[in-house]
Amino acid sequence: MQKKLTDRNDSQFNLIGDDVNMLGRKSFLRETLVDLKNGLPPRRFADHFHERGVVFVHVPKCGGTSVENGLRAAFRLSRYIVQPETSFEAACAELGVSPNDTTRHDILNRASEMRRTMLHLGLATGYKCITGHAPLGERTLEKWRQTHDFVTVLRDPVKRFVSHLSFNLNGGGGHGRIDETVEQFLERPRAKTMGALYIKYFAGVPMDADMSAQHLVGHAKRNIDKMEAVGFTDNLADFADDMTVLTGHKINIGHDNKTGKGATPRPEKINFDAEIMSRIEELCALDKEIYDWARANFYTSVTGDV
Numbered sequence: 001m002q003k004k005l006t007d008r009n010d011s012q013f014n015l016i017g018d019d020v021n022m023l024g025r026k027s028f029l030r031e032t033l034v035d036l037k038n039g040l041p042p043r044r045f046a047d048h049f050h051e052r053g054v055v056f057v058h059v060p061k062c063g064g065t066s067v068e069n070g071l072r073a074a075f076r077l078s079r080y081i082v083q084p085e086t087s088f089e090a091a092c093a094e095l096g097v098s099p100n101d102t103t104r105h106d107i108l109n110r111a112s113e114m115r116r117t118m119l120h121l122g123l124a125t126g127y128k129c130i131t132g133h134a135p136l137g138e139r140t141l142e143k144w145r146q147t148h149d150f151v152t153v154l155r156d157p158v159k160r161f162v163s164h165l166s167f168n169l170n171g172g173g174g175h176g177r178i179d180e181t182v183e184q185f186l187e188r189p190r191a192k193t194m195g196a197l198y199i200k201y202f203a204g205v206p207m208d209a210d211m212s213a214q215h216l217v218g219h220a221k222r223n224i225d226k227m228e229a230v231g232f233t234d235n236l237a238d239f240a241d242d243m244t245v246l247t248g249h250k251i252n253i254g255h256d257n258k259t260g261k262g263a264t265p266r267p268e269k270i271n272f273d274a275e276i277m278s279r280i281e282e283l284c285a286l287d288k289e290i291y292d293w294a295r296a297n298f299y300t301s302v303t304g305d306v
Contacts, residue, residue, distance in 0.1 A: 052149055052247075053130070053147055053148035054071060054129055055119070055144070055148050055149070055151070056132075057152040058134075060160075061167065062152075063233045064153060067243075070252050071129055072129060073252070075129030075249075082131070084173075085174065087114040088107060088174075090111070091108075091111040091114060101185070104190065105188065108175075108176070109208055112207045113206070116135050120140065135202075141226050145226065150227045151229040151230070151231070153232065157287035157291050158280055158281055161194060161280050162272065164194060195287060196284075198220055198286075198287040198291065199217070199220055201220075202224050203216040203219040211286075212286065216286070217290055220290050224290070225297075229246060235299070239253065240253040
C-alpha cells in the first residue's frame, strides 16, 4: 500500500439488513424521503452502504479525473463534486471583473477560497463522497477525520506543471486559459502559485499568501501525513486497491482523460526549451521537496513516473 491504512473490519461494510428492522423501517424510510424532498443526500440510507465517507483532494493534472469517476461510481447514493467552473464564474461576479491575463490570478484565488467553503458545505450536509479541486487545511482535517477519510494523488511537480501549463495554453477549460506568451506568464504571480500547488492545496493558508515561503513546506507535510491514503500517478493500480480496502467497495480507476471515443481530447503537446524548463524547476522547488518527502514515506513500488 502507498500509505498505511487503518485496519478495516469487514462487518462495517454490511448493507441494509436486520439492523434496519431494529431502527424501524417506517422511521428509516420517512427520514430518507424527507432528505430527498429537501434536496439532501439520503443520509440514513447511505450510512448503511458506507460506514465512512471519503474526500478526494484533486490537485490539477494528477490523474484526478479517473480517480473521481472511480470513487463516484461507488458512492452513487451520496456524492458531491466541487466544480471549478461554477466557482470561477461566482468569483468573477463577486469581484465584478472579467477574466484576462491580468485579473485571472485574483479570480482563481477567490474561486479557490470558495471551493474550500464548498468542501465544508458538502461535509456538513452529510455527503459520503466529496471530490474536486478544493484546498485542504488543518481545521478541515481535524473536524472531519472522524467521519471521512481524506485521500489524494501526487505527481512529479515539474511534470505536473508542464502538463498544467500546456493545458492552459491550449484553452484551460476556459477558466484557466493563458493568452500571453510562456515567457510573460512565467513572470506572473499566477506562475508562482502554479509551481506551488502542493503548498496551495495542503498547507491550509489563505489563497493570497506567499506560496513561496519555505515554512509552508512543513505545514503541507503535516497535513498530508494526516491523510488516510496518498497515491502517485505512476501507480494508480495500487491506489485503486487502497481505495477498495478503505471504502469496502471495488474502486476501478481507468484513464478517463486518454484520447479516444467519448474521452476528453489531450491538449497539443508543447516542448519547452532548456531556459523555460529551468525556470519551471525553480518555481516548483518547494513542491518538489514535498513530493520527494511523500515518495520516501508513502511510495512502495518502483516504476517510471508519468
